[in-house]
Structure formats: C-alpha cells, structure tokens
Amino acid sequence: MTISGHGSAAKSIVDELRNEIISGHLQSGERLGEMALAERFSVSRGPIREALRSLADAGLVSFAPNVGARVRRMTIEDARALYEVRAALESEAARLAASRASKDDARQLIDLLVNQEPVVRAHPHGAYLQGGGDTDFHAVISRLSDNRLITRLLFEELYPQLLLLRQQHQNVRGRGVEALHEHERIAEAISQGEPELAGMLMRRHIRESWTSLERQMASEGEG
Amino acid sequence: MTISGHGSAAKSIVDELRNEIISGHLQSGERLGEMALAERFSVSRGPIREALRSLADAGLVSFAPNVGARVRRMTIEDARALYEVRAALESEAARLAASRASKDDARQLIDLLVNQEPVVRAHPHGAYLQGGGDTDFHAVISRLSDNRLITRLLFEELYPQLLLLRQQHQNVRGRGVEALHEHERIAEAISQGEPELAGMLMRRHIRESWTSLERQMASEGEG
DNA sequence: ATTCAAAAGATTGTAAACAATCAAAGAGAA
DNA sequence: TTCTCTTTGATTGTTTACAATCTTTTGAAT
Incomplete structure (x- = not known):
C-alpha cells in the first residue's frame, strides 16, 4: 500500500527515479543496479533497495530475485x-461522485472544463493526459468520489504506468477535442446526480481512449 | 506492485506475519517492532523491514515515519x-469473464457451485469467504477475466484487507445460502456470454454483502 | 566453429554497528 | 496537583562489511 512513511531518503529517491523513468531518461529494460544508484545519490544501498521496492509497487520497475531491478517494459x-482496470475504477469514481458531489463541487468541475476549452482547441492533438489538464479532471472526480482507496490506486499505481506506457510508445497522440467533449458530458451527468449515466459515460470515454491507443500501438509494429 | 521477487527470507516472514494478523493472533493496533521481530525470526532487521513494507503495501500494516509499524486498524x-473498490473490480472481472470465457470454462464455474451447494446448506451462516468456497468462486472468475492486474489487486490487496476487517469485527456472519444463489445467477450470466448482466449481478452481489456487513458493524457499536 | 564446463568477476541478500529521531520518565516551578 | 522542560531510554534510519547467488568469461573438447 505504501501508506506514506518511507524514510525521507528513499522518498526523494523514489520521486527522482520515477521522473527519470516516466520522462524516458531511463529507458525501458535498463538495469537499475543498487551500487550504481547508491553512488549516484551519495547514499548507501539500504535506501536504494527500499526505493526500488516502492517503484516496483507502483509498477514502474520489475524484479528478478538475485538479479535485480529493471525499468519495466510494458507489453x-x-x-x-x-485500461480495463482504469475503466473499472474511474467509472466507479464517476458513479460515486454523481451520488455524493454537492452542487458546488459539480460547479467547480464544470468550471475546470470551461477554462481548459481554449487551451485544448489551440492544441487539438496535444498530450492531454501528460499536460495536466486531463489529470486535473480525473483528479477532481477522484476527490469527489470520496474514496481514498480509489484515489490512491489511480494516482500511485495506474497513472504512473500509463505515463510509462506513453513513454515507451512515443507516437501516441491525444484525442484532445473529442476527450474534452466527453469530459463535458461526464461532468454534466455528475452535476445532475446521475450515477449510472456518469459511470457509463466514463467507461465509454476510457474505452475510446484505449481503442485509439491500441490502434496506434498496432501500427507502430508495422512501420 | 511487488511482482514477486523479495529475498526468500522476507517472503516467508511476510506469509507468517500475514497469517498471524489475519487470524487475530496479532491484534489490531499492536506494535510491530523491528528488533522484536528480528529476534523472533532469528534474522537481522533488513529482511524484517522489507517484510513490513510489503505488508503495508497489502494494507495490513500502517506506518508512521520514525515510529514504526502497527497492525492496521480498519475503520x-x-x-x-x-467494498466500493471491490464492487468495481469484481464486476469488471465478471464482465470480462462473460466476454472471454469458453463454454468449457463456464461449465467449470457452474460445476464448482454445484459441488459447494451441499456444504453451504449444511452451514447456512458459515464464514463463506474465509472457508475458501467463496474465494474459489471469485478466484475462478478472476482467472476467466484474463486480466492479471485485476487478479493481483484482488488477491494481494483487497482480500487480505477483507479478512483483516472480518477479524476486527468478529461477529460478522456470512450470507451463505443467499450468496450461493447469487453466485449461481452470476455464473449463469457468464456462461451465457452476457457481460452487462454478469457485471450488474456481481455489483449487486457485493453491494448486498456490504449492506449486511455494515449493519452488523453498526449494531456492534451499540452492544 | 560450436558447445559445454569451470572459474573469475560482479551483483544481490543478509548481518552487524553507528547515527538520528522520537517517546516516555522524571525533576522543578507555578 | 499540574504543567513544562530536560533528560534518559528505546526505536527507527543509515552505513559498512560479509555471504550467497548469478552472470560472464575463459578454456578445452567435439
């Protein structure tokens, strides 16, 4: 679960390594030797081991006993x-948000989208997810769901892996305009207190996102 | 994520401690000092720390920096x-199972229930989940979903926490007969290849389970 | 040239000692 | 008595050293 604790040394090492993995500075499959990292961070192997375990929990690193850690390669x-798990958890979050969100909360969600609209229209195929806009939207819904477990699973396990996936298949393009439109419909359902509809729309939204990505990954194998 | 690795020492320590926590031999809130555990297992503090982190990832242990680990207290x-996350993941699993399961797989699922029926009828309020029968049913669906991430989340994070929850609120009784009947309807939907129905029935099944548990936890506060 | 085996090198797993932080006990003053 | 400050004790965080395992290299035999 990785509640939070984690000796302060390991914590910052985890953050740094995660950024380097997600940004592609550390390539997929690359070995993460404990001694090498210990020297790099001017620290002993103890905190390094702890950091690597934590990254493995987040799904960014894979282990082999007596062999060590590597940057995970996403198949x-x-x-x-x-994406299937993401559909399950986010549609549940949308469902719960629609049940529990106050009028004020819902209004805040819609305002967020109104502010994002001009930005998205300027970059129709922008990396919506990575840019923060998409993350904001899903983060707000996560918060409105009032379920800390869902929020933790999404932000500490699924989203990092999604970013890693994008990193390893670089030619993925966002669906900026379409995604924004789908977001608007979801926000509307939440603000109107319709859990079933909100959940269904979110599921469809993520399925569309997966369809788009799958197509690009397939064509990647050809070219 | 805890792929598997984990030095062989830590692995067996994790298993032992998990059993002791789930069985109630270690009470909730009890301190898990590293030195004490190191002596108990005749091992140094290194593997103990790793084991405790792993248990924290499973949600059985809570941490406080510079203070240590305690057996988690479930509110x-x-x-x-x-239960909300469980509903999301298991209904997704049922949905996927209905989409992907072969006729043979589905038949196997129904056979499982037929074999369990006389056992459940003999103990109508038995601890279905803990006894293995319920676990078997959900495990099979998990496998039929053909999604390793769902399976891992359920068996390494959610189910251990559910068992801990049961341990801390001891007067929970199962819904043996009703649960079995609901299982039969779910299995039917899966075998007939109806994802929407299977998902909906599974969601309802888990909601009923939660309603029953919530009622018992509430009455616990009174008595 | 290829394949297998054995030894050398490198890396992870574990143990033991040191440093830093926190919690509790005790003394003193209001 | 109660509150606060200080000190003491215990526990976690970190480092260093040792043991076990794996990977690679080297060599010979086919």
Whole structure:
C-alpha cells in the first residue's frame, strides 16, 4: 500500500527515479543496479533497495530475485489490462461522485472544463493526459468520489504506468477535442446526480481512449 | 506492485506475519517492532523491514515515519471504500469473464457451485469467504477475466484487507445460502456470454454483502 | 566453429554497528 | 496537583562489511 512513511531518503529517491523513468531518461529494460544508484545519490544501498521496492509497487520497475531491478517494459497485454482496470475504477469514481458531489463541487468541475476549452482547441492533438489538464479532471472526480482507496490506486499505481506506457510508445497522440467533449458530458451527468449515466459515460470515454491507443500501438509494429 | 521477487527470507516472514494478523493472533493496533521481530525470526532487521513494507503495501500494516509499524486498524470508512473498490473490480472481472470465457470454462464455474451447494446448506451462516468456497468462486472468475492486474489487486490487496476487517469485527456472519444463489445467477450470466448482466449481478452481489456487513458493524457499536 | 564446463568477476541478500529521531520518565516551578 | 522542560531510554534510519547467488568469461573438447 505504501501508506506514506518511507524514510525521507528513499522518498526523494523514489520521486527522482520515477521522473527519470516516466520522462524516458531511463529507458525501458535498463538495469537499475543498487551500487550504481547508491553512488549516484551519495547514499548507501539500504535506501536504494527500499526505493526500488516502492517503484516496483507502483509498477514502474520489475524484479528478478538475485538479479535485480529493471525499468519495466510494458507489453500490449499489460496495456490492455491497465485500461480495463482504469475503466473499472474511474467509472466507479464517476458513479460515486454523481451520488455524493454537492452542487458546488459539480460547479467547480464544470468550471475546470470551461477554462481548459481554449487551451485544448489551440492544441487539438496535444498530450492531454501528460499536460495536466486531463489529470486535473480525473483528479477532481477522484476527490469527489470520496474514496481514498480509489484515489490512491489511480494516482500511485495506474497513472504512473500509463505515463510509462506513453513513454515507451512515443507516437501516441491525444484525442484532445473529442476527450474534452466527453469530459463535458461526464461532468454534466455528475452535476445532475446521475450515477449510472456518469459511470457509463466514463467507461465509454476510457474505452475510446484505449481503442485509439491500441490502434496506434498496432501500427507502430508495422512501420 | 511487488511482482514477486523479495529475498526468500522476507517472503516467508511476510506469509507468517500475514497469517498471524489475519487470524487475530496479532491484534489490531499492536506494535510491530523491528528488533522484536528480528529476534523472533532469528534474522537481522533488513529482511524484517522489507517484510513490513510489503505488508503495508497489502494494507495490513500502517506506518508512521520514525515510529514504526502497527497492525492496521480498519475503520468503517476504510471498509466502505474497500467494498466500493471491490464492487468495481469484481464486476469488471465478471464482465470480462462473460466476454472471454469458453463454454468449457463456464461449465467449470457452474460445476464448482454445484459441488459447494451441499456444504453451504449444511452451514447456512458459515464464514463463506474465509472457508475458501467463496474465494474459489471469485478466484475462478478472476482467472476467466484474463486480466492479471485485476487478479493481483484482488488477491494481494483487497482480500487480505477483507479478512483483516472480518477479524476486527468478529461477529460478522456470512450470507451463505443467499450468496450461493447469487453466485449461481452470476455464473449463469457468464456462461451465457452476457457481460452487462454478469457485471450488474456481481455489483449487486457485493453491494448486498456490504449492506449486511455494515449493519452488523453498526449494531456492534451499540452492544 | 560450436558447445559445454569451470572459474573469475560482479551483483544481490543478509548481518552487524553507528547515527538520528522520537517517546516516555522524571525533576522543578507555578 | 499540574504543567513544562530536560533528560534518559528505546526505536527507527543509515552505513559498512560479509555471504550467497548469478552472470560472464575463459578454456578445452567435439
């Protein structure tokens, strides 16, 4: 679960390594030797081991006993499983948000989208997810769901893996305009207190996102 | 994520401690000092620290920096969040199983229930979940979903926490007969290849389970 | 040239000692 | 008595050293 604790040394090391993995500075499959990292961060192997375990929990690093850690390589099967779980958790979050959100909360969600609209229209195929806009939207819904477990699973396990996936298949383009439109419909359902509809729209939204990504990953194998 | 690795020492320590926590031999809130555990297992503090981190990832142990680990105390809010996530993941699993399961797989699922029926009828209020029968049913659906991430989340994070919850609120009784009947309807939907129906029935099944548990936890506060 | 085996090198797993932080006990004053 | 400050004790965080395992290299035999 990784509640939070984690000796302060390991914590900052985790953050740094996560950024380097997600940004592609550390390539997929690359070995993460404990001694090498210990020297790099001017620290002993203890905190390094703890940091690597934590990254493995987040799904960014893979282990082999007596062999060590490597930057995880995401297969297309991993990606499919990831999107299926994401659909389950986010549609549940949308459902709960529609049940529990106050009028004020819902209004805040809609305002967020109104502010994002001009930005998205300026970059129709922008990396919506990575840019923060998409993250904001889903983060707000996560908060409105009032379920800390869902929020933790999404932000500490699924989203990092999604970013890693994007990093490893670089030619993925966002669906900026379409996604924004789908967001608007979801926000509307939440603000009107319709859990079933909100959940269904969110599920469809994520399925569309996966369809788009899957197509790009497939064509990647050809070219 | 805790792929598997984990030095062999830590692995067995994790298993032992998990059993002791779930069985109630270690009470909730009890301190888990590193030195004490190191002596108990005749091992140094290194593997102990790794084991405790792993248990924290499973949600059985809570941390405070510079203070240490304790057996996690599950609040009613934790329980609610847990059941909401469980509903999301298991209904997704049922949905996927209905989409993907072969006729043979589905038949196997129904056979499982037929075999369990006489056992459940003999103990109508038995601890279905803990006894293995319920676990078997959900495990099979998990496998039929063909999604390793769902399976891992359920068996390494959610189910252990559910068992801990049961341990801390001891007067919970199962819904043996009703649950079995609901299982039969779910299995039927899966075998007939109806994802929407299977998902909906599973969601309802888990909601009923939660309603029953919530009522018992509430009455616990009174008596 | 290829394949297998054995030894050398490198890396992870574990143990033991040191440093830093926190919690509790005790003394003193209001 | 109660509150606060200080000190003491205990526990976690970190480092260093040792043991076990794996990977790679080297060599010979086919």
